[in-house]
Amino acid sequence: MKGDFREKFGRGLVLGGAWTVLAFLILPMVVIFPVSVTDQYYLSMPKDGISLAHYAAFFTNEIWLSATAQSVIIATCSTIFAVILGSLCAIGCWRLSTGLSESVRTFMLIPIIVPTIVQALAMYRFWIDLGIIDTYVGVILAHTLVAIPYVIITVSASLANFDLRQEQAARSLGASMPQTIRWVIVPSILPGVLSGALFAFTISFDEIVMVLFITSRAIYTLPKRIWNGIEDHLDPTIAAVATMLIAVTLALLLLDLWTRHRRQQRLRAAAAEE
Amino acid sequence: MLASQRHTYWLLIVPAVLLMLVFYIYPLIQVLWISVTEPYFGLQNYEALLSRPLLHRIWLTTLRICAITTIITVTLGYLVAYAMARVGERQRTTMMFCILLTFWLSVLIRAFAWVMLLRNGGLINSALMGLGIIDGDLPLLRNEFAVIVGMVHFMMPLAVLPIYSNMSGIDGRYVSAARGLGASPWEAFWHIHLPLSKPGLIAATILVFVFSLGFFITPAILGGGKVVMISEYIQVSFEETLRWGQATMLASSLLFAVLLTLALVARFVDLKKVFGAR
Incomplete structure (x- = not known):
């Protein structure tokens, strides 16, 4: 069976090729x-x-530790602001759903397509005028702005599956709008809000281009430390830091997979009971 | 909805929009403005784009690297997505896991890893020397090869995810029908599967090309100052020469290049879908 052989051969080629590419990604x-x-x-x-020794070097070196602390502070603050502002904006646009609110939502996605270097240059110039160069405020503001679009996207995706009548029921039973948002809308779009938060945190924690422009000595985030380490002398401590960051990413991803798996199982169990 | 209710919902939107207008859009407009007013009003900064060979070279390098990266990434991404759509549940989860891990991992860490692998005396060179295949270091770092390797590595998830999400929606019975009617596997793929997967392919191409255009970190680290793309040159003209007229002009032209690309493709595809906003 010549055709059969060729088909198997083609399939093997595709699989082998795909795994080679994946190996290239993981290597x-x-x-x-x-x-x-x-x-x-x-x-x-x-x-x-x-x-x-290189792990010990990280944990005993004030420079690396303070850089990590600064990154955590900045990423936490920008995540909180981006999640609140982005979620409220997404809820407002979803509930109004007029042509105008739809355009507003599109407008809010602009930071996704603007090249980072352009943003960095623009912010540097304006942050000087505002006097917030090299401050926590300046960096948190910058990171909040670029994270908001991702929160809007993930929250909007959750809202698309949310039944509007639940919100109307809550309102007609006398709940105020803040109460409705807190007790009805937010719990049901929580997965979207959480994945928006994860996006925001990662974006801020990894961000380097804007930080290079809008900070000098006072603010030294972890990525900036790594950047300087790569430029200067390729210190093996960076390999230790990198391994730990890979471990954290891996753990978060496994956690995400596991919660998804659990949710699916619960849904299946619920469907079976009915 | 009552008018008063509408007002309250607008109140939810206003803070984010105001923040974006004042701290994001205004600074961008300022960049555009400076590019035509510094040192004096006019388009003289933009004339340099036509008259200075250095800028020609940088733009050509940028476009060449973007084009090569896009072609390689989308082709290999298509292969991975195609395999993913055909394997069993367990293997698919593993493949997806590799993609997502790469997607979420810090871009700086990935560039660092490639430096370690590619540099002189690095892991690849010393492995090849250990095996006796080469005598001296191969020049793997600080050239276009390194930049393209790093960029393909960064962009791969952006290609695989849209192609796969489109492919997993294709009804496999079309291809089976074609095969049943006598088409060879290749004919069935070429005439049936490929056209059906075109939307994902286009989305991946746009995403990869647009993000490559303004890419900074990977080219800066792996190019090591030898391969200068437009983003890095903007940083250099800002940091070392402090020529605001030129820096803002280059930034504006990069922004225009991105917008032009998007405007061209917007005629054929729904961009909001491409960027995951629908």
């Missing part, structure tokens, strides 16, 4: 780990044994 993350436990003082594979 860089896999090699960071052995380098992070090298016993050498420069970037290399371990030679005579493994060592946790």
